[in-house]
């Protein structure tokens with residue numbers, strides 16, 4: 001049986017840089033299933049919060065702990081950035097790269113690359129150089145590359161920020177299917193519509209702290225705090 005890396009526990013976690021507190025203190029548990037949407041205005045700390053959970057941002061105080069040792073946790077999670085980073089190689093080689101790193105036999109890696117290329121509508125472009133794809137295609141490829149090793153947890157930072165409606169819909173469908181198949185997703189956005197379409201639960205951030213959190217239906221229907229209500233009404237919250 002594969003042992004889960006969840007829950008992830010943040011206990012009074014703080015991120016500071018040059019004496020300035022960017023995040024925290026934050027106490028939060030990530031467990032269960034589905035999609036957590038990290039919402040909040042610009043500069044609220046969404047990106048830093050995701051990076052902290054993913055382990056690329058060092059905790060200055062407090063702690064961030066997975067249920068498994070960090071070497072195991074690191075190998076069971078992926079991160080998709082707002083601007084996808086493409087290797088200057090073909091679509092197929094981009095997809096195979098994470099599998100090569102964990103020494104997956106080549107025929108199996110090729111097969112899985114084909115499956116994912118088909119799933120994201122890029123089968124006909126397997127041999128094309130990835131940097132020459134459109135923005136939406138690049139983002140789908142980045143997502144497929146993050147998912148090809150079947151991570152237990154997937155982080156995404158505003159993956160649809162510069163995409164049109166069609167590409168956004170395609171990405172959202174992959175995310176919903178991925179969550180339904182058991183991958184736990186945490187995703188930052190300031191797009192309320194996207195949050196309503198995807199969220200199982202919501203973490204609303206303000207000034208580097210979790211201002212309000214809860215199951216999506218409850219969060220939207222009965223927000224507790226004034227700033228949350230303002231944000232949901234489209235007012236400017238800082």
Ligand SMILES: Nc1ncnc2c1ncn2[C@@H]1O[C@H](COP(=O)(O)OP(=O)(O)OP(=O)(O)O)[C@@H](O)[C@H]1O
Pocket residue numbers: 017022040041042043044045046047048049188190
């Ligand atoms: N490398 C850094 N050095 C110093 N301050 C930083 C650094 N990165 C981010 N910050 C600051 O930390 C705070 C949180 O930034 P962060 O990018 O996490 O917010 P965000 O909610 O993701 O914003 P946005 O929606 O604009 O991407 C901001 O005040 C930002 O200016």
